[in-house]
Amino acid sequence: MSTTKLNKLIKTLDTKQMRCWVSILILLLFFGTNVATAQEIILRGKVPVYIHPEEPAPVRKAVTDLLRDLNNVFGQPSQVVDKLPESGPVIVVATGTRYEGSQKPVSGWEAHQVYADHGRVILNGADMRGTIYAVYSFSELVLGVKPLWFWTSEKPAKKGKVLIAADYLKAFSSPYVKYRAWLPNDTDFLTPWQKLSAENYEAFYETMLRLKLNTLEGSIADKSSFTAPFPAGKDATIGQRRGLITTGHHMQIFGSNYSNWADYWQKIRKLPVPELKIANRDALKEWWAYHIDLAVKNKLDVIWLVGFRGNRDIPFWEFFPDAPTDPASRAKVIDEMVHIQIDLLKEKIKDPHPPMRLTLYNEMSTLVAGGFFKLPDEPSLIRNFVAARRDHFPAADVRSHQFSGEPAGYYMNFQFTSTGSHLAQAEGPRKMQQNFRMVDSLSGNKLIFSVVNAGNMREHLLELSANAEMMWNFKTFKPEEFLKSFSANYFGDPFGAEIGTLYTDFFNSYWQQKKGDLPGFERQYLFQDMRYARAMEMLLNDLEKGKYSVNPLDNHPMDNPDKGSVGYFRVIPADNAATDQLDALLKGTTSSIAKLEAVTARADGLYAKIKQGRHFFDDNLRGQAYLMLHLNRSLQLLTLAYQKRDDKPGKRQLIGQSLDEIHLAQQRLHQSEHDQFAGWYANDTKFGMKNIEQRLTNLYKQLTP
The missing domain is CATH 3.30.379.10 (Chitobiase/beta-hexosaminidase domain 2-like)
Known part of the structure; x- marks a missing residue:
């Protein structure tokens, strides 16, 4: 049909017909759009x-x-x-x-x-x-x-x-690391707070699962496990109800705890309590068997911990009276005990390859690195290497180990009781990434178990979130991107990049008191918050006794290689362009103070702007930066007072100023005790803030003219 004829046909169409067709077209478009919209839920x-x-x-x-x-x-x-x-x-x-x-x-x-x-x-x-x-x-x-x-x-x-x-x-898709654990440890804040309500107690476990963790490290039994109906311990039971796997703390074989030793013999066996001795192996074997049976009876999903340590976080030779004194003999005892445990476990659960782990913590790391202890040749045994104590990086045992395809695990401390982080996070996502990537690479990509010491949890929430993210998305995890994403999620998209950078600057504000000795490993040595407390105690010890030393941090009683405890402070004057430890303390705190003053100033500006997550920003970043600023100032002022020696007026003034900074640090902690966290820091038994305050107060009064 020609164009001319078509135009004539259109003109002859009745106006009503045209309107009808247009209406139909509009209705089709309308209903088509609404059908698509209706498919939304x-x-x-x-x-x-x-x-x-x-x-x-x-x-x-x-x-x-x-x-x-x-x-x-x-x-x-x-x-x-x-x-x-x-x-x-x-x-x-x-x-x-x-x-x-x-x-x-x-x-x-x-x-x-x-x-x-x-x-x-x-x-x-x-x-x-x-x-x-x-x-x-x-x-x-x-x-x-x-x-x-x-x-x-x-x-x-x-x-x-x-x-x-x-x-x-x-x-x-499936996570890169199969077993991803938290260890709540040294929980002087968390434990009393959990007892306040069922909601508080459950929060830890729920958060683990929201972050996609799957394993809880701790005890299988508690006091209730030795009376009818013989339940598993409370923590293991709650974990089971929520679908978590259970594994023993590195001193709790098969989830047992020697504090319950008497309960087993008196309540279960109705016998006199045998002495805990290495020679009494039948009693130990029976004790371990009970905990295997307890876990099986209560249908726990378990990665069975084997090993041999003391009644707390100490080597076995500090607890058992008949322990040998040389490394080779000590390693031989551990080897014999571990093989007894493995044979017992296989027999009890009728599995030739049960999921097991051996944690190479502290003295175990030293014995393995020294060639005294040989790891058992068990295909289902996770060789759980551990970061170096006090400063957390892959230790000598894992760096020298010859891997041959066996499953590997890695334990890293975000919290560390005596000298590490307790009140403020310090390691950070970047250092965590370096640790786990190095171990995974050394193992030939056989890392199947990870655990981090979560401390009281609340102080380390960002680090714990980063760890959970990395263990799932190991290959693609990038610390800087995580910090930006985390900050945007909790504090609002407009502030994600800026707060992410501020977190990085906060972690970089820590004094690095010793130069790193692992090539390419950043921030290997850090002066965490607990080291400030312990350093102040060392200075106070001398001040109270009228002693003086240019190296007052030497000879700490816990700096004992026989206990696997070395590097209590690791303040190296030469690495700080200093003449002695006192000079290094002054230079280190001066550097950190300058960085923290910049961090807190920026944090104040952001705190005034953000609308989302203000409490959390103040608790997790701004407040921790202020806390570390006050601790740095307090230690620096106390060091200056220490140097005054016979100048009592000058010494008294500086001690008073150091005390003022401790009071400001306490105020920052109290500021975080809001809402459901009221009284959170009331049970401080690890850092010892009140003890330091009291000792400074006493010294100040003694120097009154």
């Missing part, structure tokens, strides 16, 4: 949650947290329904092939996904923990409930509704 308050009937108790416990999250976000309670609704928005929780939807079930250890499926939101894992992680991933990604929400003193933002795209899919 709209979640509001009271949205039902369906759990597949075969899901185990730990998944249901995670769903209980999800119900709380939904209520916090929407302001209306959701309910678990017994029957899957045929239509309408619903959240479906199912493992593996228990739900057949538009996406294939995920596969692989702890893999999980969250996806939209024709009006339903599917939370699916390849296994039990995968499904648990899917639940918490949904809370974070869709509802906006952050993994650390409880610790930030900031509840999730309220929402009227949440829109989920029809093709929404977030899938997570």
Whole structure:
């Protein structure tokens, strides 16, 4: 048809017909758009949650947290329904092939996904923990409930509704490191706080799972485990209920604790308590067997710890009265005990290759590095190497070990009791990354177990989050990107990059009192907050006794190679362009003070601007920077007072100023005791802030004219 004829035909069309066709076209466009929109899932308050009937108790416990999250976000309670609704928005929780939807079930250890499926939101894992992680991933990604929400003193933002795209899919493949553990240790703040409420007690475990950890290091038994009905210890029981694996602390063989030795013999065996001696191996074997049976009876998922140490964090030869005195004989005892334990375990659980780990902590690291102890040839035994004590970097044993494909583990301290971080984080994501990458590389990429000493947890939340992220996404983890992302998530997108950089500058403000000796390893030696306390105590000891030394940090009683304890302070004057330790202390604190003054000034500016996460910013970064600033000033002023010797007026003035800085440090700690954390620092038994305050006060009074 020609163009002319077509134009004539159009002109002859009735106007009403034209209007009709236009209307039809508009309606088609309108309904087409609304059909696409209708495919979006709209979640509001009271949205039902369906759990597949075969899901185990730990998944249901995670769903209980999800119900709380939904209520916090929407302001209306959701309910678990017994029957899957045929239509309408619903959240479906199912493992593996228990739900057949538009996406294939995920596969692989702890893999999980969250996806939209024709009006339903599917939370699916390849296994039990995968499904648990899917639940918490949904809370974070869709509802906006952050993994650390409880610790930030900031509840999730309220929402009227949440829109989920029809093709929404977030899938997570298996983690790089199979077993990812936390060790709550030296918990002088955490333990009394947990006792205040069930919510406080559960918060630690819930946060582990929100961050996708899977293993709790600690005890399998406690005092209750020796009376009917013979339960596992409280920590192991809560971990089991939430789906966590349990493994023993490095001094607790099969999760046992010698503090319960008498309970076993008196309550279980109804016998006199035998003496704890190396020669009494039958009694030790029976003791260990009870803990294996206890774990099996209570259906714990266990990585069995083997080894031989003392009744606390000490070598066995400091506890057992019949211990040998030379390294070779000591190593021989450990070797014999470990083989007894392995044989016993295989016999009890009828498994030729049970999951086991041997932690090469402290004296074990020294014995292995010295060639005295040979690691057992067991294919399922995780060789759990440990960062060097006091300053945390891969120790000599792992650096010299000849790996041949055996499974490897690594333990790193974020907290360290006597000389490390306790009140303020110091190691940081970058140093953590360097540690684990080095060990993984040395092992031939066989790192399957990681554990970090979490201390009281609250002070180390950023580091713990970084560790959890890296252990899952090991190959792609970058500290700078993590800090930026973490800061944007908790303090708002506009401030992510700036606060991420501020975290880096805070970590770099620590005094490096000794030059590193591992090529390319940054910040190898640090003067953490506990070293400030211990250094002040050394100076106070001399001041109280009228003694003086240009190297007052020498000869600390815990600097004992026989106990595996070396490098208590590691203040090297030459590395600080100093003539002696006093000079090094002054130069080191001067450098840190200048850096911390810059960090706190920038933190003050940001604190005035941010609207999101202000409490958490003040607790986790700004407050810790101020704390370290006051500790640096206090130590510096005390060092200057120490140098005054016979100048009593000058000495008294400086001691008074040092005391003022301790008071300011205490004020910073009190400022973090808000909301559910009221009284958090009341039970300080490790740092000893009140003791230092009292000793400074006494000295100040003694010098009064």
